[in-house]
Amino acid sequence: xRVMVCIKRVPLVGGKVVLSPDGKEVDTKFLGFGISPxxxxxxxxxxxxxxxxxxxxxxxxxxxxxxxxxxxxxxxLGIDEAILIDSxxxxxxxxxxxxxxxxxxxxxxxxxxxxxxxxxGNEAPDSGDYQVGIRxxxxxxxxxxxxxxxxxxxxxxxxxxxEHGSEMEMFSVSLPAVVTVKEGLNLPRYPSLxxxxxxxxxxxxxxxxxxxxxxxxxxxxxxxxxxxxETELLGTGVDAVPRLxxxxxxxxxxxx
Amino acid sequence: xxxxxxxxxxxxLEDQSAEALTMARGMAGAAGVPLHAVIFGPGGxxxxxxxxxxxxxxxxLADSDALASYAPxxxxxxxxxxxxxxxxxxxxxxxxxxxxxxxATVGALxxxxxxxxxxxVQPGDPYRLSxxxxxxxxxxxxxxxxxxxxxxxxxxxxxxxxxxxSAVTVETQPVPLSLSDADLAVRVLEHMVPExxxxxxxxxxxxxxxxxxxxxxxxxxxxxxxxxxxxxxxxVSRAVTSLGWRPHRDQIGQTGVRIAxxxxxxxxxxxxIQHMVGCKSARRILAINSDADAPIMSKADYAVAGDLxxxxxxxxxxxxxxxx
Ligand SMILES: Cc1cc2nc3c(=O)[nH]c(=O)nc-3n(C[C@H](O)[C@H](O)[C@H](O)COP(=O)(O)OP(=O)(O)OC[C@H]3O[C@@H](n4cnc5c(N)ncnc54)[C@H](O)[C@@H]3O)c2cc1C
Numbered sequence: 001x002r003v004m005v006c007i008k009r010v011p012l013v014g015g016k017v018v019l020s021p022d023g024k025e026v027d028t029k030f031l032g033f034g035i036s037p038x039x040x041x042x043x044x045x046x047x048x049x050x051x052x053x054x055x056x057x058x059x060x061x062x063x064x065x066x067x068x069x070x071x072x073x074x075x076x077l078g079i080d081e082a083i084l085i086d087s088x089x090x091x092x093x094x095x096x097x098x099x100x101x102x103x104x105x106x107x108x109x110x111x112x113x114x115x116x117x118x119x120x121g122n123e124a125p126d127s128g129d130y131q132v133g134i135r136x137x138x139x140x141x142x143x144x145x146x147x148x149x150x151x152x153x154x155x156x157x158x159x160x161x162x163e164h165g166s167e168m169e170m171f172s173v174s175l176p177a178v179v180t181v182k183e184g185l186n187l188p189r190y191p192s193l194x195x196x197x198x199x200x201x202x203x204x205x206x207x208x209x210x211x212x213x214x215x216x217x218x219x220x221x222x223x224x225x226x227x228x229x230e231t232e233l234l235g236t237g238v239d240a241v242p243r244l245x246x247x248x249x250x251x252x253x254x255x256x
Numbered sequence: 257x258x259x260x261x262x263x264x265x266x267x268x269l270e271d272q273s274a275e276a277l278t279m280a281r282g283m284a285g286a287a288g289v290p291l292h293a294v295i296f297g298p299g300g301x302x303x304x305x306x307x308x309x310x311x312x313x314x315x316x317l318a319d320s321d322a323l324a325s326y327a328p329x330x331x332x333x334x335x336x337x338x339x340x341x342x343x344x345x346x347x348x349x350x351x352x353x354x355x356x357x358x359x360a361t362v363g364a365l366x367x368x369x370x371x372x373x374x375x376x377v378q379p380g381d382p383y384r385l386s387x388x389x390x391x392x393x394x395x396x397x398x399x400x401x402x403x404x405x406x407x408x409x410x411x412x413x414x415x416x417x418x419x420x421x422s423a424v425t426v427e428t429q430p431v432p433l434s435l436s437d438a439d440l441a442v443r444v445l446e447h448m449v450p451e452x453x454x455x456x457x458x459x460x461x462x463x464x465x466x467x468x469x470x471x472x473x474x475x476x477x478x479x480x481x482x483x484x485x486x487x488x489x490x491x492v493s494r495a496v497t498s499l500g501w502r503p504h505r506d507q508i509g510q511t512g513v514r515i516a517x518x519x520x521x522x523x524x525x526x527x528x529i530q531h532m533v534g535c536k537s538a539r540r541i542l543a544i545n546s547d548a549d550a551p552i553m554s555k556a557d558y559a560v561a562g563d564l565x566x567x568x569x570x571x572x573x574x575x576x577x578x579x580x
Contacts, residue, residue: 015527015551017393026394037494037511095369123372125510125530128389130351130372130409131360138364143442146328147353161448164353169326170446183511184504187497215369215401217382222395227536229557234542237562238570244542245574247558251519251540253462253486254575 001055001153003046004108004115006101006136007039007074009067010126023220025091026126035070037183038121044188045181046119047078049153056080058108058115062087062100068204075199076191085207093214094127098135100209105140107207116175117158122147122182137178144178145171149185257342258284259405260312261335261349261358262293267302272350274417276410277310279377280348281420284311287345287379292316294338294431296323296331304426311420314342318431326354327443332361334431341432344405346379351409359409370407371400375414387411391510391533413537452505462488463517465508465535468495469524469546469564476501478568479523485575491515493525509534523564527552544568 011031018027035043046057059074060083061067071082085100092100101120108115118140120133137144150161150168156175161168162182191199234243248254260280263270277293284291293307294316304315318334335347335358347362349355351373363370371387375395378384382399388411389396400406457463464483466476476490483490491508492501508515510530516537523544525531532555535541543556544564553559560567 013390013393013529015529017390017529019394026390093369095363098364126390128373128391129370130356131363131370134357134360135364138361144328145442146357162353164444164447166449168448168450169444170448171442172445173442183494183507187500187504215403216371217399217401219397219399221389222397224392224395229541229555231554231556231559234558234560236560237566240560240562240567241570241574244560244567244571245578247540247542248486248519248575253488253519 001049001053001117002058002113002115003049003055003117003119004058004060004105005039005042005046005074005079005119006132007035007043007059007061007070008121008124009033009061009063009070010036010124017223019221019223023222024218025221033066033069035073036121036125038123038181040188041183041185042119042121042181043074043077043079044186045151048186049117050080051078053153058083060085060101060104062092062097062209064089071204072199072202073191075202076195077189078195081205082202083205083207085209087211090211091127092211093216094129094131095135095214096209096211098132098139099212101132102136102139103209104207105136114176117153118142118176118178120178120180122180133178133180140176140178142176142178143173144180145173146180148179148181151179151181151185257290257292257314257344258287259335259338259344259347260291260293261331261347261355262295262303262307263350263352263354264295264300264303267299269303269306270350270352271417272352272355272410272412274310275412275415276348276350276355277307277312278417279374279410279415281311283346283348283377283379289345290314292338292342292344294318294335296334297326298324301428304428308426309419309423311424312426313424315426315428316431317428318433320433322435322440325444327440328354328357328361329442330435330439331358332365333435333439334433335362336366337431337433339405346377346383346406346408349409351411356409359407363407366404368402368404368407369400370409371398372409373411374408375411377408388414391530393529393533457489457491457506458513458515460489460515461518462486463491463508463515463520463538464488465491465493465520465522465525466496467493467523467525468499470496470501471524471565473501475565478565478572481572482521482568482575485572485579488517493531522552522556523568525552526550527555
């Protein structure tokens, strides 16, 4: 079985978002980078599927050259090979991103190494476009199930389950297929030291793609209005307990 | 016209569709065009009266048996069939899993841009819009040019549903739709009720949250005890699920669940934005943290500086004493 997984390098924003002075992007000067929790699960799933069924796994990203860091992270978890589609330093929209990723898949198909399954995160944490996986699937003519939290792949079929309200709903599609996943699909492993060393030595295939005009032009980013909570310090350590009890009463949590 | 994709649960209008209808009616009013809706699946006609109250003049109904279970590509084909027959300047869906999925599929099939999670859309040339990014931590103001209908989804909770001043009589039209097997290849085959009781965290009036500061899986005993005494549920941060201390279904935040209790007691949680988007609808937030400078200490309504393994046992003792 051949599994391909798509990831995106994103800044790891902590307690506070800081915007660049021109208001066009998030200021990443003091931030580290990583991939989203959804994508960590996609990578883990790809590694497990190949561990179980044999075959090979490929990770692909559209991003700047610095996204080599995220490709190596995926390889340190057990992904076999990596492709970097160079976006330069600009953020591409979802249509261009999907076209670039689809072309990487098509290239694999042309080489006779067609993937059976393409995994992505349900949505990127930063742009939140909710569409790249669907656009890739449409371009390839493959079925697509989104938001998947349970996945069984066997005999050329993917059975996928996702949440709908308080229920789970089940889909079954034949391979090749695109599946976009959500965190909770599995519990990703941490990279091992030997894994990290192996990943550093691996070659990364470079690809080029065309960016297209997409119609959406960002004017500015801004932070939403604060929700205006004012913090009352109830106390330090056990001294705070009397006030804590009062707060439980004030909020109606504890009957008077 | 402006077309709104309406979701219903056996003839009951979904709350988020009421939000989408409200935004779509505002857009139609600003553009001076009529508001239409499209509904899929048997029982959709039962929603006609309800959507008339939201100002919909024409309901496009795709209620064939083939659409009895949800199939995103078939729904997208239905939307495309409607806008081919009655040109639309915009199509609006709710930013639910299904709404985003159908809208993205329409965009993919028609080669049009799709803008997810909008909180405001102003018709014009070009359209101006604001939408949520970073799970709501950042707002993007943008302009949209499109060769065809502009495709939007509405961020859940960003619009207060409001009915029109006067209800409209709804004219119902069937959607001319012929579906291929491929259009139905992805469809819901089965519904299951999960074994665990996922509802308790989302519906609880009190949630006791634990983060990395709890220190271990065993360390949660005192949080479970407090939640038990208060009749609440325990939720966690991603640090906790990543460490395997608790299952992911307990995770609060951007990639977990969103809660809206009367009181959220966050213990040993630093207050990363991705966690806070999951609890920002809590009426009151109480943080207990050994680091008085942790971000959550200024994002909460109440703060206690201290070791949770000292504060919580003392609180539990006191609660036992006064409720005994
Ligand atoms: C795309 C993306 C999505 C994410 N989604 C989510 C999500 O859905 N939910 C989520 O929670 N996170 C999410 N995260 C992760 C998030 O950024 C943080 O890493 C995470 O919330 C941190 O968890 P924490 O607060 O428990 O741990 P830490 O940040 O390590 O904080 C631990 C806190 O415990 C305090 N502490 C330590 N010991 C004690 C003690 N004995 N008593 C009291 N306090 C103590 C410390 O002072 C500190 O403030 C996401 C991240 C990304 C990039």
